[in-house]
Amino acid sequence: MAVAARTRPVGTRRLETAANAKVREALVGYAFVGIPLLYFVLFYLFPIGYAFYISFYDWGILGKLGYRGFGNYRELWHDQLFWTWPPKRGTAIWNTLYYTAIVVPAQMALGLALALAVNARIRARTFFRAAYYFPSLTSSAAITAIAIYILNADGLLNWALSKVGGHPVHTPWFGQSSTALESIMGLNIWTTSGTMMLFYLATLQSIPTDVYEAAAIDGTSRWRTFWKITFPLLKPGHFFVAVLSIIGCLKLFDQAFIVSGGKGGPAYSTETAVLYLYQTAIGDARWGYAATVGIVLFAIIFLFTLVQRLLFGKAEIGY
Amino acid sequence: MGEDRERAPHVASVVELARGEEPAVGTAIAPGIPGRGKRAVAGRVGLYALLAAIAAFYLLPFFWSVSTSFKTLPESVQGFVLIPHHPTLDGYREAFTTGPFGRYLLNSAIFAVSVTLTNVFLCTLGGYAFARLRFPLREPLFMLVLATLMIPDQMRLVPVFKLLADFPFFHWNMIATYQGYILIKLIYATNLFLMRQYFLTIPRDYEEAAKLDNAGFFKTYWRVMLPLAGPAIAAIVILSFQGTWDDFYWQLILLQDDSKFTLNVGIARFATAGGFGHDWPPLMAASTIAIAPVALIYVFFQRYFIAGVTTAGVKG
Numbered sequence: 001m002a003v004a005a006r007t008r009p010v011g012t013r014r015l016e017t018a019a020n021a022k023v024r025e026a027l028v029g030y031a032f033v034g035i036p037l038l039y040f041v042l043f044y045l046f047p048i049g050y051a052f053y054i055s056f057y058d059w060g061i062l063g064k065l066g067y068r069g070f071g072n073y074r075e076l077w078h079d080q081l082f083w084t085w086p087p088k089r090g091t092a093i094w095n096t097l098y099y100t101a102i103v104v105p106a107q108m109a110l111g112l113a114l115a116l117a118v119n120a121r122i123r124a125r126t127f128f129r130a131a132y133y134f135p136s137l138t139s140s141a142a143i144t145a146i147a148i149y150i151l152n153a154d155g156l157l158n159w160a161l162s163k164v165g166g167h168p169v170h171t172p173w174f175g176q177s178s179t180a181l182e183s184i185m186g187l188n189i190w191t192t193s194g195t196m197m198l199f200y201l202a203t204l205q206s207i208p209t210d211v212y213e214a215a216a217i218d219g220t221s222r223w224r225t226f227w228k229i230t231f232p233l234l235k236p237g238h239f240f241v242a243v244l245s246i247i248g249c250l251k252l253f254d255q256a257f258i259v260s261g262g263k264g265g266p267a268y269s270t271e272t273a274v275l276y277l278y279q280t281a282i283g284d285a286r287w288g289y290a291a292t293v294g295i296v297l298f299a300i301i302f303l304f305t306l307v308q309r310l311l312f313g314k315a316e317i318g319y
Numbered sequence: 320m321g322e323d324r325e326r327a328p329h330v331a332s333v334v335e336l337a338r339g340e341e342p343a344v345g346t347a348i349a350p351g352i353p354g355r356g357k358r359a360v361a362g363r364v365g366l367y368a369l370l371a372a373i374a375a376f377y378l379l380p381f382f383w384s385v386s387t388s389f390k391t392l393p394e395s396v397q398g399f400v401l402i403p404h405h406p407t408l409d410g411y412r413e414a415f416t417t418g419p420f421g422r423y424l425l426n427s428a429i430f431a432v433s434v435t436l437t438n439v440f441l442c443t444l445g446g447y448a449f450a451r452l453r454f455p456l457r458e459p460l461f462m463l464v465l466a467t468l469m470i471p472d473q474m475r476l477v478p479v480f481k482l483l484a485d486f487p488f489f490h491w492n493m494i495a496t497y498q499g500y501i502l503i504k505l506i507y508a509t510n511l512f513l514m515r516q517y518f519l520t521i522p523r524d525y526e527e528a529a530k531l532d533n534a535g536f537f538k539t540y541w542r543v544m545l546p547l548a549g550p551a552i553a554a555i556v557i558l559s560f561q562g563t564w565d566d567f568y569w570q571l572i573l574l575q576d577d578s579k580f581t582l583n584v585g586i587a588r589f590a591t592a593g594g595f596g597h598d599w600p601p602l603m604a605a606s607t608i609a610i611a612p613v614a615l616i617y618v619f620f621q622r623y624f625i626a627g628v629t630t631a632g633v634k635g
Contacts, residue, residue: 022453025452025453025454025536026452026453026454026455027454028448028452028535028536028537029448029452029453029454029457030454032444032445032447032448032452032536032540033445033448033449033460035441035445035506036441036442036445036464036506036511037460037463037464039505039506040463040464040467040506040508042482043475043479043482043502043503043505044467044470044475045463045467045470046478046482047470047474047475047478047479047482048470048474048478050478050481050482051474051475051477051478054477054478054481114373117366117369117370117373118370120366122366122367122370123367126621127374128370128373128374130617130618130621131374131377131378132373132374132377134377134378134381134614134617135377135380135381137561137565137613137614137617137624138381138565138609138610138613138614139564139565139567139582139583139586139606139609139610139613140565140567140583141567141582141583141584141586141587141590141609142384142582142583142586142605142606142607142609142610143380143606143610144587144590145586145587145589145590145602145603145605145606146380146381146383146384146603146606147380148590148597149384149387149395149597149599149602149603150380150383152597154396155396156383156398156399159398159399160399190376190377194377251471251472251473253567253568254567254568257567257571257587258586258587258590258591259591260591261591262591274473277473277476278476278571278572281476281477281480282480282572282575287477287481290476290477291477291478294473294474294475294476294477295474297471297473297474298470298471298473298474301471301473302469302471306469
């Protein structure tokens with residue numbers, strides 16, 4: 001205001017109204033962002049502290065039963081259903097990490113291949129893009145129901161395998177512990193590869209064309225052009241897609257819940273970290289323990305989210 | 320813009336995608352060398368065959384599901400029958416009578432529409448304020464909003480559930496209520512972010528004109544800014560609608576009462592109720608109903624879809 005007073009010789013009255021206008025603008029601003037801010041504080045920030053608070057208590061259906069200190073954390077450390085050392089299948093953490101280790105590279109490779117395909121100068125490019133992306137936007141419950149139908153003992157997949165193999169196949173893909181989690185892997189690689197394709201496509205299209213023109217003039221083969229030029233230039237895309245994919249995998253829940261009826265079976269083969277969280281919270285009403293599971297998951301996911309947001313933060317500048 | 324884009328590979332080009340323009344395409348230009356013609360044509364045909372095969376692989380399960388929804392139970396397990404021999408609506412009838420999927424459909428619609436409305440109103444208003452109005456701590460507060468994106472829903476399960484089961488001071492129990500679920504989805508931080516970014520790109524001249532007319536801030540927002548924000552609003556409408564319609568996690572956790580079940584929770588219950596011996600036609604009928612609205616929106620508004628999803632960075 002002082003600056004304005006010096007540079008613009010205006011009357012005091014005018015100054016006052018300018019100051020008033022400024023205060024009014026600020027008040028209106030707070031009013032417009034008030035509900036969102038209240039919402040984010042109440043449902044995002046406060047819950048962090050509240051979760052830590054609950055995690056220090058033995059907290060049942062009827063409320064606080066007593067202070068446990070780090071008791072819940074100690075119990076989780078020794079919880080053979082949550083994790084074991086050495087790693088063992090059938091524990092929530094190792095199932096989740098096993099799932100992540102297979103699905104992330106598969107999603108990335110498939111997403112990149114699809115992106116390259118629909119980025120080529122072809123007819124009906126929009127149709128192909130839309131087709132490949134379609135499974136990504138459907139309800140996870142509906143698509144899991146379709147998968148249960150196709151992968152059941154008398155389903156379409158077994159029918160096709162019977163035709164190819166020449167003898168009847170009746171594998172209950174989701175119904176046996178040796179294939180249940182692997183079937184979810186297949187399902188989710190298929191449904192989410194379209195999302196990865198979109199992100200790769202966006203990165204691909206940020207590569208300037210003159211690089212390729214130079215390569216074309218030099219007579220470089222397509223294969224070589226891809227590995228020597230495209231692939232390295234896609235580096236930001238690789239990072240972004242990898243982190244996105246890892247976080248998504250660590251949060252696996254919907255499909256595991258639906259194929260196992262919320263039980264993580266058969267024989268704990270589809271028990272994931274988030275499903276375990278759900279079971280301890282909603283199933284057993286062990287709220288203190290569940291809060292602890294949530295915090296440990298947060299610590300794991302947070303590391304990856306942080307990386308993603310740092311990359312995303314850079315992307316915001318150009319918007 | 321060029322320099323920015325190097326640092327910002329994702330969003331910048333995504334916006335161009337969303338506008339329906341084809342940005343610079345990063346593929347090798349087919350070299351017009353004589354004598355290569357035949358091989359190139361063969362390659363083209365092979366490429367189209369491959370792309371079509373993959374497209375079939377991505378879409379077939381959906382056709383299969385729609386097809387089965389019109390079948391009888393025996394026909395649903397008879398190998399590959401894409402066009403039912405005796406098409407029947409019994410699957411749908413059963414879904415709407417034995418499983419009350421009519422009720423679930425209504426609930427899904429109520430939630431998706433309400434959440435879309437709250438998002439459109441609060442995110443455009445908030446986005447306008449964050450983009451244009453000057454008030455102390457504006458930037459730190461906006462950063463705070465963005466920071467909430469790093470808090471996973473998994474960690475929020477227990478505290479948010481407790482919060483809704485016994486709301487502070489008022490002692491409301493909002494588990495299994497419409498308002499409880501809508502409250503959880505009231506505002507998406509990504510939508511607020513999207514609106515703010517969009518308003519920042521609108522030239523200030525428009526508001527200057529309004530200012531000369533002595534219009535207040537709300538009037539400026541309502542009469543000037545909103546009409547200019549069509550594409551961004553379309554993107555957040557789609558993002559909120561799809562995010563709520565497809566949601567399973569919060570619906571399962573919060574709507575613990577049959578009368579509040581959504582299509583997704585209903586399908587999950589139905590799919591697992593009887594182990595693995597199932598009544599497929601009604602299950603596929605329910606799945607078809609759950610997929611159809613988003614599929615239709617996608618067919619008509621594809622570009623906004625892609626803009627929204629890519630900017631948001633995460634799907635569900």
